[in-house]
Amino acid sequence: MGTTPRDKKPPTMGVIIPVAEGEQPWTPEELAEVREQLHDDVVAFEQKFLAAQAGLAELLTLGADTAGRDPADVGSTNFERDQEVSLAANARSVFEQSELALRLFDEGTYGICEACGRPIGKSRLQAFPRATMCVACKQRLERRA
Numbered sequence: 120m121g122t123t124p125r126d127k128k129p130p131t132m133g134v135i136i137p138v139a140e141g142e143q144p145w146t147p148e149e150l151a152e153v154r155e156q157l158h159d160d161v162v163a164f165e166q167k168f169l170a171a172q173a174g175l176a177e178l179l180t181l182g183a184d185t186a187g188r189d190p191a192d193v194g195s196t197n198f199e200r201d202q203e204v205s206l207a208a209n210a211r212s213v214f215e216q217s218e219l220a221l222r223l224f225d226e227g228t229y230g231i232c233e234a235c236g237r238p239i240g241k242s243r244l245q246a247f248p249r250a251t252m253c254v255a256c257k258q259r260l261e262r263r264a
């Protein structure tokens with residue numbers, strides 16, 4: 120890997136993000152688009168996460184008082200709570216991934232696979248801006264999981 124100093128560059132302009140073999144280099148417009156998408160996801164999923172968390176807190180308060188209630192009612196509250204738990208967890212993980220990707224972008228290390236160090240590829244990042252791994256590494260990880 121090269122050791123070109125990166126600290127003299129302005130934040131977004133002049134950011135070099137690697138592309139996969141055979142891909143065209145990023146245009147400034149494409150870079151701006153991906154960064155905007157990441158930023159939007161950070162904002163949107165943080166809100167989703169906070170909303171799900173608030174909903175969950177409410178359900179837990181309700182769920183605490185099950186005395187004398189119809190068991191079917193209690194069951195549906197539990198179901199709702201489980202839904203809310205996974206909703207909150209999903210939103211949180213998307214939020215965290217997007218935030219990480221945005222930070223890498225601003226640090227100038229975005230688009231490099233965190234597992235193998237090769238370019239993630241432009242088309243993959245455009246489809247999935249918060250990716251921090253190339254397709255091959257991601258698939259290997261998922262097979263192992």
Ligand SMILES: [Zn+2]
Pocket residue numbers: 232233234235236237252253254255256257
């Ligand atoms: Zn990789």
